[in-house]
Amino acid sequence: MKExxxxxxxxxxxxxVIDRKVRELGVYTDILPLGAELEKIKDYSALILSGGxxxxxxxxxxxxxxxxFDIGKPILGICYGMQLINEHFGGRVLPQVKTEYGQTEIExxxxxxxxxxxxxxxxxxxxxxxxxxxxxxxxxxxGKTGDVVAAIYDSERKIVGVQFHPEVELSENGVKMLxxxxxxxxGLKEVYALEDRIxxxxxMIRERVGDGKVIVLVSGGVDSAVxxxxxxxxxKPEQVYAIHIDHGLMRKNESDLICANxxxxxxTQMRRINAENEFFNTALDIDGVHYDTLSNTTDPEQKRDIIxxxxxxxxxxxxKEINLDFETAYLAQGTLRPDLIESGNPDVSGYAHKIKKHxxxxxxxxxxxxxxxxxxxxxxxxxxxxxxVARLLxxxxxxxxxxxxxxxxxxxxxxxxxxxxxDQPREKVEAVEKFVESESGGSLxxxxxxxxxVGVQGDNRSYKTLSTLxxxxxxxxxxxxxxxxxxxxxxxxxxxxxxxxxVSDGAHxxxxxxxxxxxxxxxxxxxxxxxxxxxxxNIMNKRIAQCFAVLFPMSVDKGKKYSCAIRAVLTSDFMTAxxxxxxxxxxxxxxxxxVDEIKAAVGDKIxxxxxxVTGKPPATVEWE
Numbered sequence: 001m002k003e004x005x006x007x008x009x010x011x012x013x014x015x016x017v018i019d020r021k022v023r024e025l026g027v028y029t030d031i032l033p034l035g036a037e038l039e040k041i042k043d044y045s046a047l048i049l050s051g052g053x054x055x056x057x058x059x060x061x062x063x064x065x066x067x068x069f070d071i072g073k074p075i076l077g078i079c080y081g082m083q084l085i086n087e088h089f090g091g092r093v094l095p096q097v098k099t100e101y102g103q104t105e106i107e108x109x110x111x112x113x114x115x116x117x118x119x120x121x122x123x124x125x126x127x128x129x130x131x132x133x134x135x136x137x138x139x140x141x142x143g144k145t146g147d148v149v150a151a152i153y154d155s156e157r158k159i160v161g162v163q164f165h166p167e168v169e170l171s172e173n174g175v176k177m178l179x180x181x182x183x184x185x186x187g188l189k190e191v192y193a194l195e196d197r198i199x200x201x202x203x204m205i206r207e208r209v210g211d212g213k214v215i216v217l218v219s220g221g222v223d224s225a226v227x228x229x230x231x232x233x234x235x236k237p238e239q240v241y242a243i244h245i246d247h248g249l250m251r252k253n254e255s256d257l258i259c260a261n262x263x264x265x266x267x268t269q270m271r272r273i274n275a276e277n278e279f280f281n282t283a284l285d286i287d288g289v290h291y292d293t294l295s296n297t298t299d300p301e302q303k304r305d306i307i308x309x310x311x312x313x314x315x316x317x318x319x320k321e322i323n324l325d326f327e328t329a330y331l332a333q334g335t336l337r338p339d340l341i342e343s344g345n346p347d348v349s350g351y352a353h354k355i356k357k358h359x360x361x362x363x364x365x366x367x368x369x370x371x372x373x374x375x376x377x378x379x380x381x382x383x384x385x386x387x388x389v390a391r392l393l394x395x396x397x398x399x400x401x402x403x404x405x406x407x408x409x410x411x412x413x414x415x416x417x418x419x420x421x422x423d424q425p426r427e428k429v430e431a432v433e434k435f436v437e438s439e440s441g442g443s444l445x446x447x448x449x450x451x452x453x454v455g456v457q458g459d460n461r462s463y464k465t466l467s468t469l470x471x472x473x474x475x476x477x478x479x480x481x482x483x484x485x486x487x488x489x490x491x492x493x494x495x496x497x498x499x500x501x502x503v504s505d506g507a508h509x510x511x512x513x514x515x516x517x518x519x520x521x522x523x524x525x526x527x528x529x530x531x532x533x534x535x536x537x538n539i540m541n542k543r544i545a546q547c548f549a550v551l552f553p554m555s556v557d558k559g560k561k562y563s564c565a566i567r568a569v570l571t572s573d574f575m576t577a578x579x580x581x582x583x584x585x586x587x588x589x590x591x592x593x594x595v596d597e598i599k600a601a602v603g604d605k606i607x608x609x610x611x612x613v614t615g616k617p618p619a620t621v622e623w624e
């Protein structure tokens with residue numbers, strides 16, 4: 001194609017989302033490192049500079065060829081990309097001008113062609129700690145949030161920058177803005193389609209594998225199902241061996257349903273392996289570092305490492321039992337682009353920070369990948385694209401629309417700790433308490449929880465304190481107000497990245513929290529399995545992309561060691577998400593029934609039940 005756009009990657013978590021959205025608009029794209037040589041960039045029709053975790057004023061800021069701004073190409077800078085543009089042309093960017101994480105309302109200048117056809121007020125996704133302090137010469141401010149610059153434009157150079165992320169769903173008219181840039185400011189005309197990439201994937205499999213053998217790991221989700229279906233389409237049935245591993249952290253009856261569905265794909269050689277004991281109770285030495293058993297591990301990244309390496313170890317043993325090894329055979333898995341981006345994979349981005357390591361991107365898999373022995377058909381796709389491909393391949397809708405389940409399974413929904421409650425400086429506690437009391441008119445109280453969770457803020461991983469809100473339980477809860485306060489808390493208090501509201505009742509004092517500790521074992525896995533089944537049955541619907549339960553060690557009742565949280569989100573790409581709103585995205589009765597059934601089933605073990613009201617960012621969808 002003659003028309004093509006270069007996306008210069010500054011290390012952002014959403015770089016591949018930009019790529020996908022632009023391709024959905026029918027424009028061919030390539031992702032290149034920000035520091036790519038001008039010779040590789042000059043023939044592109046336009047440039048997009050992505051977001052990134054760095055600060056443009058820091059010594060470690062990514063390097064770039066300043067000549068890219070002299071070749072006369074239209075340029076769009078997003079978040080860090082806008083700050084880079086402003087600095088390059090003589091403006092100033094400073095930290096702590098205003099921190100914004102989450103959906104934010106901005107005012108725009110509708111005369112700017114980027115905003116053609118849009119209203120003056122727009123809801124967009126912000127995720128930044130730095131901001132423009134002094135505007136560069138030649139640029140006009142065309143968007144604001146309060147006094148902070150949200151968009152800039154130089155009409156002569158056709159260079160535009162936005163502090164927010166138009167590529168993600170939480171920017172409600174972001175796709176229209178991208179289209180205005182591509183078709184309006186850049187004047188691009190050609191069209192590029194998704195179907196072309198399916199045939200490219202089939203061709204890649206045939207060229208790579210030839211007459212060889214492939215072992216495909218099938219979890220039962222849409223990602224691995226699409227990989228398996230593409231392998232069956234590209235190769236002979238006898239070349240494809242499918243393995244499903246039950247690591248003891250599956251959902252209720254999950255493995256039975258998965259195996260029944262996967263036989264329908266035409267996988268004639270399939271094995272189911274029950275490996276709970278191996279996963280829970282095997283100590284490992286990984287790259288010279290000793291790891292204790294999973295049942296004794298609390299650190300979330302170590303848990304992911306152990307589970308990822310055990311997957312490969314169990315798979316390797318299964319391969320040898322059928323006289324295959326990865327010196328000659330290939331390993332296939334349903335790896336998505338977001339998995340690699342969040343894992344900080346250097347093949348995807350030279351600047352992206354690791355948010356959390358995915359089981360399909362641990363070091364042993366990377367080494368196998370370097371040798372050319374990993375087949376990843378979905379490497380270039382996001383979740384919604386994989387669902388589209390599943391339908392194009394004729395897979396059952398039960399598979400195509402199935403809600404995702406992380407590779408580590410319930411292992412990242414069991415929030416483990418040894419029992420010590422972290423000391424919270426009194427001034428931090430009081431600051432949050434005063435804010436919540438003021439914002440809620442005294443109807444809510446707040447407590448800093450005894451556990452931490454993983455988040456993503458400003459394209460960086462965060463591991464911060466859980467904040468819990470208390471009111472009157474479900475009855476009389478103002479979820480609009482609760483959600484608004486939940487958005488503001490992580491922006492104002494940099495030691496918090498997740499907020500959950502107590503829906504079991506609201507009568508608990510903010511004092512007296514106990515934390516007895518928790519580890520992965522059959523008891524905690526079975527308990528979470530039961531709660532998760534109740535949550536999914538009552539709350540999951542067509543509007544909700546993912547719905548699940550989390551178990552963590554927090555109690556205000558003697559004899560009850562645990563609390564649980566309900567998590568339901570709206571998203572299509574899982575790079576950003578919003579918390580589903582009770583009474584809007586699912587009924588209040590569904591929430592009440594969920595709470596009542598959890599109390600009836602496991603009320604002797606569960607102290608409190610919460611609803612996670614945090615978006616992504618600042619939290620991740622999963623808690624770890």
